């Protein structure tokens with residue numbers, strides 16, 4: 001039995017899917033794994049990784065045209081898994097850049113906007129961010145206070161966004177704002193007068209990543225800063241679905257790394273004169289973790305195949321986001337116990353995964369929000385308010 005693939009799902013992957021997985025895993029193992037504990041401890045995001053991720057072909061991976069790699073949804077999912085097996089912060093960068101910022105420009109932008117930004121973003125030469133959440137509008141983005149009003153042939157943007165991944169380093173920010181025609185999206189370039197940022201520095205989760213507050217104080221935008229195709233909250237929600245899909249896969253990587261470390265430790269650590277792997281209670285833990293991981297991997301692959309077939313529905317993504325994240329959290333907690341005292345050390349990564357998964361459980365819709373999305377799909381009744 002393959003302990004990290006108990007359902008033999010690898011046998012269902014095509015050669016070009018396995019190739020992506022091996023390539024991304026090899027890059028992450030060589031370029032990031034050896035220094036991720038230090039990056040996390042120092043709360044650093046290494047800007048140079050953007051270009052390397054671009055060269056790896058994982059930025060906007062399943063988008064077509066304008067320099068985007070044009071891969072499949074399953075290939076993208078496998079890449080997310082391998083990145084998050086090293087650190088959720090790495091996968092978060094790829095999600096923010098590709099699934100949120102690039103997908104919004106790709107889907108809702110003009111030809112000029114696509115040509116201006118997508119090739120550079122796919123190469124990792126330009127960084128994007130996606131600003132939906134505000135200090136007083138999280139789970140309920142319809143309550144956003146940021147406004148864009150028409151003035152003199154352009155727009156004036158006022159308001160604030162909070163928790164925005166890569167916000168302070170982004171060359172272009174996709175910003176959602178209330179207008180007299182409802183919610184619309186705008187491209188705001190770094191350095192625009194009145195646009196300031198401040199990083200959120202006291203995070204205990206996703207420390208090897210960057211989140212910021214963005215403020216807009218009378219920021220003047222040209223007419224063509226508007227994303228012409230997006231009207232209403234459907235605009236940002238479409239990108240959120242893309243990012244949630246990547247999370248469904250990504251967290252299986254963090255969980256797999258935890259299980260792998262627990263198995264390794266259990267085989268080598270002796271107590272009461274024998275490896276702790278030989279105790280029934282340890283075996284129950286690894287058996288439960290392997291079953292849970294296998295089901296999470298199966299769910300991710302099923303959603304990936306549905307997405308590649310053009311049949312994936314938002315509430316199905318909610319099943320994956322809801323269940324795979326909480327499964328990964330449970331696996332991380334159990335794996336930690338197998339390592340005993342060693343399990344709380346940074347060197348063993350499990351506590352880092354555990355801390356990261358707290359943020360992953362909250363962003364892109366909390367467990368409560370995904371439960372309500374499913375509840376609405378099942379009953380026809382919306383229970384959000």
Ligand SMILES: Cc1cc2nc3c(=O)[nH]c(=O)nc-3n(C[C@H](O)[C@H](O)[C@H](O)COP(=O)(O)OP(=O)(O)OC[C@H]3O[C@@H](n4cnc5c(N)ncnc54)[C@H](O)[C@@H]3O)c2cc1C
Nearest residue numbers: 130131132133138139163164165359362363364366368384
């Ligand atoms: C590390 C990190 C990165 C992020 N990156 C981005 C980003 O790049 N761009 C972006 O726009 N946003 C980003 N976010 C914001 C994220 O999407 C929000 O934090 C999330 O949507 C929850 O909003 P909130 O934090 O305001 O919590 P709240 O909405 O205030 O929720 C607090 C609690 O109340 C619960 N709750 C809310 N409404 C209901 C309800 N109707 N019924 C039951 N329970 C409810 C929630 O589930 C939660 O448990 C990021 C957040 C984090 C932590």
